[in-house]
Amino acid sequence: MHPWYNLLLLLVTFAGGSIPIWTKWMDDTRMHYLLAFSGSFLLGITFLHLLPEAFGQLHVEAGFYLLIGFFIQLLIQRVTHGVEHGHLHVRDHKIALIPVLAGLSLHAFMEGLPLGFNYRIASAEPALYMAVGIHKIPEAMLVASLAAAVRSRKAAWVVLLCFSLITPAGAVVAGLAEARYVSMSPLAAVLLPVVAGAFIHIATTIFFESGTRQHMLTWQKVFAMIAGVCTSLLTLAAE
Secondary structure, three states: OOHHHHHHHHHHHHHHHHHHHHOOOOOHHHHHHHHHHHHHHHHHHHHHHHHHHHHHHHOOHHHHHHHHHHHHHHHHHHHHOOHHHOOOOOOHHHOOHHHHHHHHHHHHHHHHHHHHOOOOOOOHHHHHHHHHHHHHHHHHHHHHHHHHHHOOHHHHHHHHHHHHHHHHHHHHHHHHHHHHOOOHHHHHHHHHHHHHHHHHHHHHHHHHHOOOHHHOOOHHHHHHHHHHHHHHHHHHHHO
16 A cells, blocks of 8 residues: 555545536536546556456456455445536436435445555556546536535535545555454455446446436547547556
């Protein structure tokens, strides 16, 4: 576990999430392109780094935990209304903020747990941090926007700060547990495919539900998706 990675993740989440609080530059169109980029990057990192690590440790059992992660994320979505995908399935004024934040907090903490463990493939840890960091930006933006709409701008800053701390906190808890208890190592092997399954759900949902009218692909969205995949491919150079 690298403390600087956790600090950088916190700063990226907070800085990215603060954009809609102080500027209206990030409109719906730009958000759709950011989501397309982040979703394709997340999927690329999952297939290029996380799945090889998971199957390298668990072999065929990794597929079972992938399914668990996929359906856990499906259940979480019922509470969060799709905020972790960068969009809402209902209107802001119909949202109960506390249940949404509770579901997102569970999602964010679950993402943080595998960040704190050590991996067989050296590139898995930085790749996982990059995937989570890119994913957190549009997610944090919507969290801040929702808090500002339902409560106030002042409340949005507090909510955003708390939300930014959750995933790094999960990483710290997991790292301390692994260092103290040898029995935590098998849990690390299990959590990675669970989180990878959740990432696959998030990325594919972004592709099919966010963006243009009637979910049709525009060349701008395709370009953003290609850019995300190509960026994930660049991470292979670090191996």
